[in-house]
Amino acid sequence: MKAVILAGGLPSTISDVKSGIPKPMAEIGGRPLLWHIMKLYSHYGFREFIICGGYKVNIIKEYFKDFYIYQSDITVDLASNEITIHNKRTEDWKVTVVDTGLEATTSERILQVKEFVKGEDFFVTYGDCLSNMNLLELANVHKEKSSFLTMAVAKPTGRHSVLPIGNDDTLVNAKENVLTSDEAWVNASCYILSPKAVEALSGEELNEAFMRKMAEREKVHIYRHKGFWSPVETMRESVALEEMWEEGCAPWKVWEN
Numbered sequence: 001m002k003a004v005i006l007a008g009g010l011p012s013t014i015s016d017v018k019s020g021i022p023k024p025m026a027e028i029g030g031r032p033l034l035w036h037i038m039k040l041y042s043h044y045g046f047r048e049f050i051i052c053g054g055y056k057v058n059i060i061k062e063y064f065k066d067f068y069i070y071q072s073d074i075t076v077d078l079a080s081n082e083i084t085i086h087n088k089r090t091e092d093w094k095v096t097v098v099d100t101g102l103e104a105t106t107s108e109r110i111l112q113v114k115e116f117v118k119g120e121d122f123f124v125t126y127g128d129c130l131s132n133m134n135l136l137e138l139a140n141v142h143k144e145k146s147s148f149l150t151m152a153v154a155k156p157t158g159r160h161s162v163l164p165i166g167n168d169d170t171l172v173n174a175k176e177n178v179l180t181s182d183e184a185w186v187n188a189s190c191y192i193l194s195p196k197a198v199e200a201l202s203g204e205e206l207n208e209a210f211m212r213k214m215a216e217r218e219k220v221h222i223y224r225h226k227g228f229w230s231p232v233e234t235m236r237e238s239v240a241l242e243e244m245w246e247e248g249c250a251p252w253k254v255w256e257n
Helices: 014-019 033-043 057-065 067-071 106-112 135-144 195-200 208-215 235-246
Strands: 003-007 048-053 073-077 082-086 094-099 122-126 129-131 149-154 185-193 220-224 229-231
Touching: 003 033, 003 106, 033 048, 033 129, 048 057, 048 106, 057 067, 057 094, 067 082, 129 185, 135 149, 135 185, 135 220, 149 208, 185 195, 208 220, 229 235
Parallel strands: 003 048, 003 122, 048 094, 149 220
Antiparallel strands: 073 082, 122 185, 129 229, 149 185
16 A cells, blocks of 8 residues: 655744755654654555655655665765765665645645555555554554545644544544543544545545545544654654654654664
């Protein structure tokens, strides 16, 4: 199964503007958020990625074009312009980077890359969230339910809107204020879409309102992720994740190397 990564939005924090890079290229432990996300997917055997770029998409393109060099030690002979690569390290990934525009909505970005996932179910994930989600379990839930759309949910970390979930693990159209704390789950910004779900997209943002709308016409199945999950939306969150990485206790690092 392929993974579509949404990485095209405009910068939303002062730190993004100052650094002049797309948010998914902001680094934790000297590696872009994109790398951390893709390492999680490849750990579970999902190694083909379509990245929906927009804001400064060329930075993302250049990173993957020169990925082999970034991963390795090099010697450059400036006289001959020859490059020798030492300790060759890379990843067995296939990466497609598509410029989906500056102002496109999330569903518009998905529609622009649908030719790369034609007739397939596929992951959609945001490029600014880290987790230790078991993606195989998520994929199995989607497959077992023959799901129209499966959404991963996590426990709230702060500002996010909680979602009403029925006893059959499907999204229901209820008011947020009827939920108890035990029932509170938030959108974890990770989905699996069927071809039928792609056909239902018409330019909306892939947010809670859209999911409720979809739940009125089809069953939106839920995968409850009870482990670590964190958006990376503020400098405070970025610093906290950096500290976890430096201390060797980053819960999202489920891979060996």
